[in-house]
Every structure is written in structure tokens, then in C-alpha cells.
Amino acid sequence: DAKTTQPNSMESNEEEPVHLPCNHSTISGTDYIHWYRQLPSQGPEYVIHGLTSNVNNRMASLAIAEDRKSSTLILHRATLRDAAVYYCILTPRSGSARQLTFGSGTQLTVLP
Amino acid sequence: DAGVIQSPRHEVTEMGQEVTLRCKPISGHDYLFWYRQTMMRGLELLIYFNNNVPIDDSGMPEDRFSAKMPNASFSTLKIQPSEPRDSAVYFCASSPDRGRLGYTFGSGTRLTVV
Numbered sequence: 559d560a561k562t563t564q565p566n567s568m569e570s571n572e573e574e575p576v577h578l579p580c581n582h583s584t585i586s587g588t589d590y591i592h593w594y595r596q597l598p599s600q601g602p603e604y605v606i607h608g609l610t611s612n613v614n615n616r617m618a619s620l621a622i623a624e625d626r627k628s629s630t631l632i633l634h635r636a637t638l639r640d641a642a643v644y645y646c647i648l649t650p651r652s653g654s655a656r657q658l659t660f661g662s663g664t665q666l667t668v669l670p
Numbered sequence: 671d672a673g674v675i676q677s678p679r680h681e682v683t684e685m686g687q688e689v690t691l692r693c694k695p696i697s698g699h700d701y702l703f704w705y706r707q708t709m710m711r712g713l714e715l716l717i718y719f720n721n722n723v724p725i726d727d728s729g730m731p732e733d734r735f736s737a738k739m740p741n742a743s744f745s746t747l748k749i750q751p752s753e754p755r756d757s758a759v760y761f762c763a764s765s766p767d768r769g770r771l772g773y774t775f776g777s778g779t780r781l782t783v784v
Contacts, residue, residue, distance in 0.1 A: 590770055601674075601761045601775030602713070649770050660713040 562646045567665040570636045578631040578664055580646030585626050588651040593620065593631045594660075595642040602645065602660070605631065641668045674776035676762050682782045688750040691779045693762030694743055701768060704737055704747050705761040707778075713761070719745065720768075752783045 563581040570576040582591065592607040606613055606620045608629070613620040619632040633640055645663040675694040683689050695702045703718040717727040722739045730737070734753070739745040749756055759780050763773040 592769075592772065594773075601763070601778050602773070604772035604774065607770075607772060649768075651770060659715070662712055 561659075562648060562661055564644070564646050564661065564664045566662065567667065569667045569669060570633075571669050572638060573635050576633040576636045576640070576666065576668075578633075578644050578646075578666065579628065580630070581628045582646070582648055583627045585648055586650070587626075590649040590651065591620065591622060591626075591629050592647045592649050593618070594645045594647065595640075596645070596663070597639075597642045605644075607649070636666075636668045638668050638670060641666055674762055674764050674774050676760075676776035676779050678779060679777065680780045680782075682784065683752055685753055685783055686751045687783075688748065689752045689756075689781060689783075691747040691760050691762075691781070693745045693747070693776060695745070695762070695764030696774055697743065699764035699766050699774070700742075701765040702739060702745050703763040703765070703769075703773065704745070705763065705775075706758045707761060708758045716747070749781075752781075754783045757781055757783050 590607050590609050593605040594602040595605050596602045606615050606618050608620045608622055612622060621630045621632060643663040643665050645660050647660060674696055677692045681689060700721050704716040705713050706716055707713045714729055716729045717737045718725055719739045722742055735749055737747045759778045761775050761778045763775040765773045
């Protein structure tokens with residue numbers, strides 16, 4: 559199964575942009591890249607996903623490298639409510655849902 | 671849309687007792703997933719259903735664990751008998767597909783077995 563590598567923790571100042579990196583060098587051509595976040599005492603929350611092109615939604619932007627071996631989740635203006643664990647996950651287009659596995663994620667701390 | 675609804679939010683039980691966790695998925699979502707989260711092991715997929723049928727239960731830790739989905743709007747995860755090492759947060763999630771379009775998670779049930 560393709561795996562992802564993320565830094566254990568990152569810090570950001572409030573109202574500044576945050577770039578959360580993810581490496582997935584063994585990604586296959588049909589794997590989607592998903593990002594979830596988990597706020598304290600809550601379930602994981604879907605943030606964004608993409609396949610090849612960069613994606614934007616109201617929560618964040620996803621920048622995907624041309625070779626797809628890495629991606630970056632971009633929070634344009636971090637707020638205190640963005641403090642959470644961020645998971646980068648690869649989802650196969652076909653096959654078992656068991657292949658969608660959560661790693662340890664990146665703990666984002668937002669400083670006021 | 672009320673999202674994925676789990677009950678109870680918290681459960682404290684004595685070792686050896688039966689515990690039943692409940693989940694109501696989002697209407698129209700054909701896939702339902704049960705996860706367990708602990709500090710040591712992170713988020714683990716226990717079992718998932720498609721159209722109420724269990725597809726993969728290889729993550730269920732022991733025969734003490736069982737899950738059912740009698741209809742499209744309800745699922746249960748049962749532990750009998752419970753043990754202290756079962757203490758964890760149990761999440762239910764649903765999706766309109768295998769997860770390619772994203773999962774919606776419930777708020778979880780925090781289980782403590784004493």
C-alpha cells in the first residue's frame with residue numbers, strides 16, 4: 559500500500575499562511591490524495607482532495623507536484639480554530655477501502 | 671443534514687460487560703466504516719459495509735467484537751465481553767463511495783472499560 563510521510567508537528571502564527579507538506583513517493587497513477595483534519599475531541603473532518611491538478615475550496619488549497627510524489631495543503635490565513643492534526647492520505651480509485659489508512663499526521667499549532 | 675450520528679458519546683463500563691455502540695450514517699451513503707482510535711495505534715479501520723453487507727472485517731481485533739448493519743440507516747458495534755484494553759474512541763464514518771470522495775465521520779464514542 560502506498561504510504562505518506564508528514565512532519566510530526568508544525569507551528570504557525572495566526573493570520574499567516576500555512577503550508578503543510580506530504581510526501582508520497584510510492585503513489586500510483588490512480589491514487590487520489592486526500593487531506594483530513596482532526597480537531598481536539600472530534601472526529602476527522604474532510605478538508606480537500608485531488609488527483610493531478612491543484613484544487614481550491616473554501617477551507618484550503620491543495621498543491622500537487624507535477625510528478626505527484628508530494629503535495630502541500632495550504633491554509634491561506636491560519637486561525638486558532640485551525641489547530642488540529644492534519645492527515646494526508648492516499649485513496650485508491652479501485653480496490654478495497656482498507657487501503658485508505660491514516661498515518662500519524664501533522665499536529666498544527668497556531669500561535670496568537 | 672445532521673451528519674453521522676453516534677451514540678452514546680461516552681460509555682464507562684466494567685470489564686466483562688457487553689457494550690453496544692450505535693451509528694446512523696448520512697442518508698444515501700452506501701458505505702459505512704467503523705474505526706478505533708488510541709494514542710498507541712492511531713486510527714484503525716475495524717470493518718466496513720457496503721449496502722448493509724460487511725465487506726472487510728479483517729481489522730476486527732477478536733471474536734469479542736461484532737458489527738451489524740440491519741438497514742441502511744443503522745449500524746452497531748458490539749463488544750462482548752469488554753476488556754480494559756478496549757478503551758478507545760470509536761468512530762463511525764459514512765461515504766457515498768469507498769472513500770474516494772471523502773468520508774464523513776461522527777463525533778465518536780469514548781469507551782472506558784474499568
